[in-house]
Amino acid sequence: MTAAQADLRIDRPSVADGAALWRLAKESGTLDLNSSYSYLLWCRDFAATSAVARAEDGAPVGFVTGYTRPEDPHTLLVWQVAVDAAHRGRGLAAALLDGLTARIAAERPLTAVETTITPGNTASERLFASYAERHGATVTREVLFGAGLFPDGPHDPEVLYRIGPLSF
Numbered sequence: 001m002t003a004a005q006a007d008l009r010i011d012r013p014s015v016a017d018g019a020a021l022w023r024l025a026k027e028s029g030t031l032d033l034n035s036s037y038s039y040l041l042w043c044r045d046f047a048a049t050s051a052v053a054r055a056e057d058g059a060p061v062g063f064v065t066g067y068t069r070p071e072d073p074h075t076l077l078v079w080q081v082a083v084d085a086a087h088r089g090r091g092l093a094a095a096l097l098d099g100l101t102a103r104i105a106a107e108r109p110l111t112a113v114e115t116t117i118t119p120g121n122t123a124s125e126r127l128f129a130s131y132a133e134r135h136g137a138t139v140t141r142e143v144l145f146g147a148g149l150f151p152d153g154p155h156d157p158e159v160l161y162r163i164g165p166l167s168f
Contacts, residue, residue, distance in 0.1 A: 112164030
């Protein structure tokens with residue numbers, strides 16, 4: 001953690017964090033906003049594969065949500081990453097991602113990280129490219145869900161980024 005992050009604590013989310021995670025996602029301006037209910041469920045059912053950054057007062061200021069793929073339990077799929085505007089530009093998203101994957105790898109084998117990124121989301125592209133570089137892994141990309149698959153109107157394609165192999 002950098003000096004700019006020293007006042008922050010990274011840990012597992014709890015159900016009480018669900019509303020704050022929903023607000024962070026909403027205020028991000030780039031994430032697909034899920035229902036507030038889904039963030040409550042996420043904090044309950046996927047806390048072991050997610051992380052939250054807390055300010056000194058305990059309030060969430062960033063998060064990463066993920067899950068291990070049922071068909072490939074050694075792969076973490078990162079669902080969303082968000083950081084409060086006041087805390088951006090200090091490497092918090094990278095610290096969250098590194099901390100989460102290190103925690104999971106200490107508990108069970110973790111050989112790959114996957115995420116989807118819409119074209120033009122350069123902040124996410126940089127985050128995951130730098131993660132791969134820090135961990136000496138390669139990145140492969142392929143369209144996972146084409147734009148025509150989304151039933152609720154125009155949506156950019158979701159490009160699958162697969163980072164691996166990882167070794168911890």
